[in-house]
Amino acid sequence: MTFRKRLERQVLxxxxxxxGEPIDAVESVAFNFMLPAGASVLEDGFCGAGNVISDWIFxxxxxxxxxxxxxxxxxxxxxxxxxxxxxxxxxxxxxxxSNLSEALELYADIILRPRLQDEQFxxxxxxxxxxxxxLDDDPRRKVMIKLTEQFYPHPLGxxxxxxxxxxxxxxxxxxxxxxxxxxxxxxTIFAVAGKxxxxxxxxxxxxxxxxxxxxxxxxxxxxxxxxxxxxxxxESAQVHIALMTDTARLRxxxxxxxxxxxxxxxxxxxxxxxxxxREKRGLCYAIGARYHGLxxxxxxxxxxxxxxxxxxxxxxxxxxxxxxxxxxxxDDELARAKVGLKSALILQSESSSSRVGAIGSxxxxxxxxxxxxxxKDAVEATSIDSVVGFLRNTRxxxxxxxxxxxxxxxxxx
Amino acid sequence: MTFRKRLERQVLxxxxxxxGEPIDAVESVAFNFMLPAGASVLEDGFCGAGNVISDWIFxxxxxxxxxxxxxxxxxxxxxxxxxxxxxxxxxxxxxxxSNLSEALELYADIILRPRLQDEQFxxxxxxxxxxxxxLDDDPRRKVMIKLTEQFYPHPLGxxxxxxxxxxxxxxxxxxxxxxxxxxxxxxTIFAVAGKxxxxxxxxxxxxxxxxxxxxxxxxxxxxxxxxxxxxxxxESAQVHIALMTDTARLRxxxxxxxxxxxxxxxxxxxxxxxxxxREKRGLCYAIGARYHGLxxxxxxxxxxxxxxxxxxxxxxxxxxxxxxxxxxxxDDELARAKVGLKSALILQSESSSSRVGAIGSxxxxxxxxxxxxxxKDAVEATSIDSVVGFLRNTRxxxxxxxxxxxxxxxxxx
Numbered sequence: 001m002t003f004r005k006r007l008e009r010q011v012l013x014x015x016x017x018x019x020g021e022p023i024d025a026v027e028s029v030a031f032n033f034m035l036p037a038g039a040s041v042l043e044d045g046f047c048g049a050g051n052v053i054s055d056w057i058f059x060x061x062x063x064x065x066x067x068x069x070x071x072x073x074x075x076x077x078x079x080x081x082x083x084x085x086x087x088x089x090x091x092x093x094x095x096x097x098s099n100l101s102e103a104l105e106l107y108a109d110i111i112l113r114p115r116l117q118d119e120q121f122x123x124x125x126x127x128x129x130x131x132x133x134x135l136d137d138d139p140r141r142k143v144m145i146k147l148t149e150q151f152y153p154h155p156l157g158x159x160x161x162x163x164x165x166x167x168x169x170x171x172x173x174x175x176x177x178x179x180x181x182x183x184x185x186x187x188t189i190f191a192v193a194g195k196x197x198x199x200x201x202x203x204x205x206x207x208x209x210x211x212x213x214x215x216x217x218x219x220x221x222x223x224x225x226x227x228x229x230x231x232x233x234x235e236s237a238q239v240h241i242a243l244m245t246d247t248a249r250l251r252x253x254x255x256x257x258x259x260x261x262x263x264x265x266x267x268x269x270x271x272x273x274x275x276x277x278r279e280k281r282g283l284c285y286a287i288g289a290r291y292h293g294l295x296x297x298x299x300x301x302x303x304x305x306x307x308x309x310x311x312x313x314x315x316x317x318x319x320x321x322x323x324x325x326x327x328x329x330x331d332d333e334l335a336r337a338k339v340g341l342k343s344a345l346i347l348q349s350e351s352s353s354s355r356v357g358a359i360g361s362x363x364x365x366x367x368x369x370x371x372x373x374x375x376k377d378a379v380e381a382t383s384i385d386s387v388v389g390f391l392r393n394t395r396x397x398x399x400x401x402x403x404x405x406x407x408x409x410x411x412x413x
Numbered sequence: 414m415t416f417r418k419r420l421e422r423q424v425l426x427x428x429x430x431x432x433g434e435p436i437d438a439v440e441s442v443a444f445n446f447m448l449p450a451g452a453s454v455l456e457d458g459f460c461g462a463g464n465v466i467s468d469w470i471f472x473x474x475x476x477x478x479x480x481x482x483x484x485x486x487x488x489x490x491x492x493x494x495x496x497x498x499x500x501x502x503x504x505x506x507x508x509x510x511s512n513l514s515e516a517l518e519l520y521a522d523i524i525l526r527p528r529l530q531d532e533q534f535x536x537x538x539x540x541x542x543x544x545x546x547x548l549d550d551d552p553r554r555k556v557m558i559k560l561t562e563q564f565y566p567h568p569l570g571x572x573x574x575x576x577x578x579x580x581x582x583x584x585x586x587x588x589x590x591x592x593x594x595x596x597x598x599x600x601t602i603f604a605v606a607g608k609x610x611x612x613x614x615x616x617x618x619x620x621x622x623x624x625x626x627x628x629x630x631x632x633x634x635x636x637x638x639x640x641x642x643x644x645x646x647x648e649s650a651q652v653h654i655a656l657m658t659d660t661a662r663l664r665x666x667x668x669x670x671x672x673x674x675x676x677x678x679x680x681x682x683x684x685x686x687x688x689x690x691r692e693k694r695g696l697c698y699a700i701g702a703r704y705h706g707l708x709x710x711x712x713x714x715x716x717x718x719x720x721x722x723x724x725x726x727x728x729x730x731x732x733x734x735x736x737x738x739x740x741x742x743x744d745d746e747l748a749r750a751k752v753g754l755k756s757a758l759i760l761q762s763e764s765s766s767s768r769v770g771a772i773g774s775x776x777x778x779x780x781x782x783x784x785x786x787x788x789k790d791a792v793e794a795t796s797i798d799s800v801v802g803f804l805r806n807t808r809x810x811x812x813x814x815x816x817x818x819x820x821x822x823x824x825x826x
Contacts (some may be wrong), residue, residue, distance in 0.1 A: 025438035027759050027762075045751070095756060137552050138553070146772035191436070282539050342509075343490025343509050
């Protein structure tokens with residue numbers, strides 16, 4: 001099959017990049033503003049401010065109080081989507097196409113003219129603090145957050161939920177300053193996918209966000225990685241094992257070879273981790289590896305939840321399977337990996353919300369958006385030689401490991 | 414807007430109902446077999462057998478070993494979806510449309526000719542046991558499972574993950590008998606949505622599943638509800654509060670009035686629970702209520718995660734908001750609830766996987782499938798009088814409450 005998508009792109013006078021991908025025969029539209037205010041770009045000691053900001057800006061904006069703004073957003077039937085990542089703080093939504101223009105008006109207020117009232121600051125900060133505490137009851141999520149923090153060179157993997165002591169010390173004044181400094185429209189990416197008219201969207205955004213170009217904020221200095229093995233002692237029922245090892249970034253030549261290798265490791269029922277760890281040895285109930293990429297660093301991220309007795313063997317079998325990849329892969333494995341990756345692409349191509357995230361992220365990481373056909377062809381072009389060649393050049397010897405549970409594992413270092 | 418969907422329906426010679434809903438301009442298809450082997454229809458003492466069966470039937474079927482079957486499924490790039498519910502054990506997938514026919518062949522083997530080998534039984538059972546244990550590290554999910562169990566008249570809300578002691582006592586022989594007795598094709602519903610040809614699907618299924626009609630299994634006898642308040646003592650960081658109260662079933666006249674009322678309570682930022690519990694009082698980080706319906710009983714299900722200090726007030730504010738609904742709702746609330754429900758419908762209508770679940774469930778509960786236009790019109794037809802009339806007739810006085818945490822709450826017995 002061939003994808004018939006086309007990408008639309010325009011740069012506004014203020015420097016904001018607008019990307020669009022129409023999807024045939026849908027009645028919905030999804031949009032997303034990627035603001036350059038992610039956790040890694042904030043000053044040290046203010047990690048978590050992004051989560052407070054994400055809540056605070058919705059507590060009244062422009063001529064609307066918190067209550068009026070909530071009413072107006074719900075009145076458009078929009079399903080909010082937002083997140084704080086390493087590089088960006090994203091706010092967006094999915095909704096019926098005919099309400100897009102009204103939604104963009106409200107979002108211009110939220111981004112440019114949030115009220116940021118003192119009395120709304122404390123509850124916004126408290127909810128961010130509660131969110132950190134709630135991780136104690138969700139060790140599976142907690143171990144992955146800690147893993148990202150340990151794996152990436154500081155501050156790229158900095159916790160996107162924040163730290164309780166830092167959040168408690170955060171003032172309304174400081175948070176306003178952070179917001180002002182980092183809501184830089186010239187470095188903002190706006191994406192829309194589904195049913196929309198690109199020219200009217202651009203015209204409307206040009207009007208709503210009219211303004212001067214802003215200087216880019218300084219790039220962050222990268223520190224070293226944290227330690228190789230971190231254990232968090234916890235009276236949990238299971239041992240939660242998370243590990244991660246370097247791999248190709250999206251802009252690297254070997255990116256698709258890496259994706260195929262991960263698919264062979266963890267792409268389905270027939271994938272090696274699933275058959276070796278779960279099915280044959282019955283070592284754990286939950287196991288999976290996936291690609292996790294930032295612009296300047298990327299890794300293969302793996303999670304397993306198991307009993308204290310089986311934790312050591314689980315870790316060893318997993319790292320063994322990573323290393324065994326370089327010994328070779330067979331034709332059937334390659335064929336299944338390709339089918340799996342292409343099938344995921346087809347399912348993604350039909351969802352406005354998935355595509356809006358994908359095109360924005362592509363643009364940030366590559367400076368352009370890959371078409372679905374380009375991705376399909378690149379997956380198709382991988383071969384046993386290219387994948388094994390890649391694997392032999394990047395032996396998985398260096399893992400960052402984090403465990404949460406009643407018992408440590410032994411890991412080198 | 415008007416939905417242009419049409420429903421296709423046929424009954425096979427063996428009694429299996431085949432439902433289809435085409436979606437324009439997609440390249441994917443989703444399908445689902447709803448087998449009448451859900452947790453509530455199994456004998457007492459064998460709760461959890463469904464989870465073992467869901468795993469075991471994929472460990473080899475027809476002429477394929479476990480490994481060969483996994484390879485074949487992954488070779489079609491299918492994304493498996495399956496679940497054990499109260500009434501049904503469902504197996505299905507989403508995939509590229511051109512692979513549907515091969516996928517259905519494999520699923521006919523999995524359903525009709527699973528190998529069910531002894532040596533594959535122990536690992537399948539062990540994984541089901543591990544899944545139960547893993548709930549101890551996921552109190553948020555655990556409290557909802559316990560809530561369903563306590564709320565519905567026994568055995569309708571029976572745990573779909575099972576019980577460790579019962580799973581440990583389960584034998585391969587007994588599990589085979591359960592499977593044989595409950596994989597009743599005459600009571601099976603097959604649904605397909607997305608891109609497919611209905612006539613070829615029906616022809617293929619008629620061939621693959623040819624067989625005699627089977628007698629329906631006896632309906633289950635309903636017991637009483639369990640107690641009103643259950644506390645599970647746990648050294649968790651938060652108190653996890655779950656509560657549920659009776660509401661209209663899908664086949665009841667007041668169904669849409671109930672959906673509107675729930676939307677006013679918890680449909681978005683402007684909804685009452687969100688503003689009263691989270692925004693104004695800052696009582697908890699996570700709060701939400703939703704509709705949960707079986708064929709013969711339904712409830713409004715609510716979750717809140719909060720600190721031990723705030724737990725009592727949180728529970729009281731929530732039940733207070735439920736009860737305050739009958740005092741009246743205003744025009745704006747009604748309008749927003751309608752927009753929200755219709756918007757959710759539009760987003761759902763574009764996803765093959767969502768639609769395949771919805772049409773199967775409709776057929777089971779109503780004996781027919783509601784068109785999207787019918788749902789839209791019914792939502793539109795609700796009024797303040799109809800919603801408040803419903804609320805006054807079904808005062809929310811009777812809640813089933815479950816808490817997990819370091820401290821009990823006080824609740825009327």
